[in-house]
Amino acid sequence: MKYRLGTRKSELALKQSESIQKLLEKKGCLTELVLIESEGDTQTSKPLYEIEGDGPGLFTKRLEKALLERKVDLAVHSLKDLPTLQPPGLKVAATPKRESVSDCLVLLEDHFEASQYLGLKEKAVVGTSSLRRQAQLKAVRPDLEVISLRGNVPTRLNAVRSGKVDAVVLAEAGLNRLGTSLEGFRKQTLPLDRFVPAPGQGALAIEVREDCPKDLLEAIHTLNDAGAELATRIERRILRELEGGCTLPLGVLCQKDGKSLKVNAFLGVVAGGKGPQKGPVLWDSFHRFDILGTVEHTLVSQTVEYFRSRAHANQ
Known part of the structure; x- marks a missing residue:
């Protein structure tokens, strides 16, 4: 049996999905690609931060809809494009080994x-x-x-x-x-200390339904990279707590540092108020925050609290 793998039509999305397809094939799990055009691919005349007002998931919503409607059995996303909360009935089954985060x-x-x-x-x-x-x-x-x-x-x-x-x-x-x-x-x-990447940058996500067939789910689970899963989970938890998306100039990177985890974060401050502006964006300032620790909740809460306190000070 061949399972249906949903993917965007762009050259990069196809490369990413084909790489997952080949890995699953090595596990004895065959798939066929189902090409789906995302909203983000069709709306190219405006910056992402101007069109995300219609809701997050410009590059993922139609793939998730296809999953829920059982038109595909799994979908491959760039993790940084995927909203931090999945629709009811869907879950991220694996975060494969991460590419360059830079x-x-x-x-x-x-x-x-x-x-x-x-x-x-x-x-x-x-x-x-x-x-x-x-x-x-x-x-x-x-x-x-x-x-x-x-x-x-x-x-x-x-x-x-x-x-x-x-x-x-x-x-x-x-x-x-x-x-x-x-x-x-x-x-x-670009140096990571000055150009902190987007949460989840360089990682892929394999999304499935909660009732995913057992053999498919087991094959997908073998592609999961524990280090990538932990790091991106922390990065995306910080993004979720700060209620961010394309409209938030946030960079977060979590990396191993010996036996500890190190979080580097960056937040730009837009001049003249909150959120994106029409026309050229003017930047008031920016904040950077670094923390080293071993407890996931502490890393998330202290990073979020730092940025919230900075935002309050700028009001």
């Missing part, structure tokens, strides 16, 4: 300026639709002009090649999974 900056090789931080000329134009990335860039290079830029990886690289922007910020995991040729470009992995 962001990277991509610019033309012959435009790199070694004397400037990040290799970008003064007042360079950088494309990204992520509020978090916008805030982090402005924190280290206030002179940069950061504009909203959406689209798949080739589209964004073409924006650099054509001169529409001087550089783009991308998730390194996506480039790695696609195996994208960067001939003529220069890629710089």
